[in-house]
Amino acid sequence: MQTRFAHRSLHESTKEFYGFFSENIEDMARQKTEELVEEALRDELDMLVAAERYERTEKRRNWRNGHYLRQLISHHGLLKVRVPRLRSGKVTFQTLTRYRRYSGEVAELIRGLFFCRGLYQEDGSGP
Numbered sequence: 083m084q085t086r087f088a089h090r091s092l093h094e095s096t097k098e099f100y101g102f103f104s105e106n107i108e109d110m111a112r113q114k115t116e117e118l119v120e121e122a123l124r125d126e127l128d129m130l131v132a133a134e135r136y137e138r139t140e141k142r143r144n145w146r147n148g149h150y151l152r153q154l155i156s157h158h159g160l161l162k163v164r165v166p167r168l169r170s171g172k173v174t175f176q177t178l179t180r181y182r183r184y185s186g187e188v189a190e191l192i193r194g195l196f197f198c199r200g201l202y203q204e205d206g207s208g209p
Contacts (some may be wrong), residue, residue, distance in 0.1 A: 108158065126175055144169060155185065
């Protein structure tokens with residue numbers, strides 16, 4: 083009985099296996115990062131509201147009002163994060179700063195590209 087790898091070299095088969103494996107690992111890392119960010123946002127919102135979801139309490143300060151999607155760029159790729167909202171309006175999260183769309187590592191990479199390529203000079207002017 084022959085396997086499907088019988089006609090290919092061991093190198094080609096190994097390369098295909100590692101390619102498949104690394105793609106799955108990257109997807110899992112991205113998904114877990116999205117889940118961790120969303121969980122941190124929910125925990126932060128619980129502290130702001132002073133109540134968990136569906137909890138009725140006298141200390142409640144506000145009510146949840148759904149969520150919106152926000153895209154962030156991280157070293158794991160493009161993240162699509164559900165950011166919770168409050169009925170009273172704007173929420174200032176410590177987990178996600180306003181207008182920031184990429185992680186600190188990506189910001190450093192962009193800065194490094196500008197300096198390496200000569201796109202940024204000491205006086206702030208371009209090439």
